[in-house]
Amino acid sequence: MTERVTIDARGAFCPGPLMELIAALKTRKIGDEVEVWSSDKGSAVDIPEWCKKVKHECLGVNEQPGYWSVLVRKAK
Amino acid sequence: MTPTLFILLSSGEREKVQMAAMMASVAAVSDRSVEVFVSMSAIQVFGKDRSPSERYLDDSFSKFLCKAPDAVDLFRQGKELGDMKLWACSMALDVQGWEISNLEEDIFDGPLGLTKFLADAESGQFVTL
Numbered sequence: 001m002t003e004r005v006t007i008d009a010r011g012a013f014c015p016g017p018l019m020e021l022i023a024a025l026k027t028r029k030i031g032d033e034v035e036v037w038s039s040d041k042g043s044a045v046d047i048p049e050w051c052k053k054v055k056h057e058c059l060g061v062n063e064q065p066g067y068w069s070v071l072v073r074k075a076k
Numbered sequence: 077m078t079p080t081l082f083i084l085l086s087s088g089e090r091e092k093v094q095m096a097a098m099m100a101s102v103a104a105v106s107d108r109s110v111e112v113f114v115s116m117s118a119i120q121v122f123g124k125d126r127s128p129s130e131r132y133l134d135d136s137f138s139k140f141l142c143k144a145p146d147a148v149d150l151f152r153q154g155k156e157l158g159d160m161k162l163w164a165c166s167m168a169l170d171v172q173g174w175e176i177s178n179l180e181e182d183i184f185d186g187p188l189g190l191t192k193f194l195a196d197a198e199s200g201q202f203v204t205l
Contacts, residue, residue, distance in 0.1 A: 013144040015102050019153050022105050026157065053106050 002031040010039040010067050017043045018050060021072060025056065028074050033059065039067040047072065080109040080200035082193070088117035090132035090141050092205040097147035097154070099203065104158025111200075112151070113193045114184075115165030119172075122148065122164075122179045151183055163188035 007024050009017035017038035024034045036047065044061050047070045051058040057073040081103045085096045096112065104110045114122065121131045128146045132138060154160045164179060166187040176184055 015098055015150070016145045019101065019105070019145070019150070019157070022157050023153070050102075050106060 002033065003028070004033040004035060006035045006037065008037045009043075010037050012038070012040065014040050014042050014046070016040070018047060021047060021070075025072070025074050030074050030076065033071060033073050035069055035071045037064075037067050037069055043070060044068040078108045080111060080196075082197035082200050082202045083110065083112045084193070084202070084204045085112060085114050085118045086116040087205060088119075088121050088131075088133040089135040090138040090147070091135050093118060093121050093132060093147045094141050094144060094150075096203075096205045097150035100160055101150045101154030101158070104154040104160040106158075108159070109200075110154070110158070110160040111193070111196065112160070112162045113165060113188065113190070114162060115168045115190070119164060119168040119174075119179070122183060124178055124180055148180060148183070152180075155183065161185045163193060165190065 005024060007020050009020045017036055017040050021034060021036045028034060048058040048061060051072055055076055057075045059071040059073055062069045083096050083100055085093065100110045100112050117133060131148065151162060162184050164176060164184045164187050166189050169175065169187055176187060
């Protein structure tokens with residue numbers, strides 16, 4: 001059974017949201033999803049790029065009022 | 077395979093230490109090996125029991141960076157989550173009469189001479205700050 005957790009990293013500056021996401025992924029099992037909320041503009045591009053590089057799956061980037069929600073599935 | 081990133085950090089100015097910490101931690105969590113050699117005034121940033129407000133030399137950008145993640149914490153996170161080694165310049169320690177025990181715990185992999193660091197760096201990409 002896969003699970004989804006949400007990390008609220010709003011207010012953290014680069015690379016804080018990415019590091020919080022990575023720390024959360026480390027504790028999850030393959031297939032789990034982590035949604036990270038970030039008010040750092042770079043995260044909307046940086047997190048998908050990081051996923052591509054290290055072979056996790058970015059399921060979507062959604063702009064919300066004042067922040068971005070990025071959904072990542074742990075793939076390895 | 078991506079070549080190892082070698083960073084020589086010699087300035088204790090906050091903007092340079094911050095840039096080094098950002099580069100090192102992001103590269104390390106992106107499946108890239110990173111080695112950081114810390115020398116000159118940068119070594120004082122890592123002096124034991126210093127608060128973030130005491131660590132850095134001032135520069136014109138410092139006042140903004142107090143909102144960003146602290147550089148020493150970023151180095152620590154990069155080591156925990158990725159493949160990163162930090163070396164303390166043995167000369168910079170010697171001239172101050174410092175040992176590794178005078179530095180923040182769980183960050184440095186040991187003292188190292190510049191000659192060894194430069195020899196290792198021949199096989200990778202090199203950045204100085």
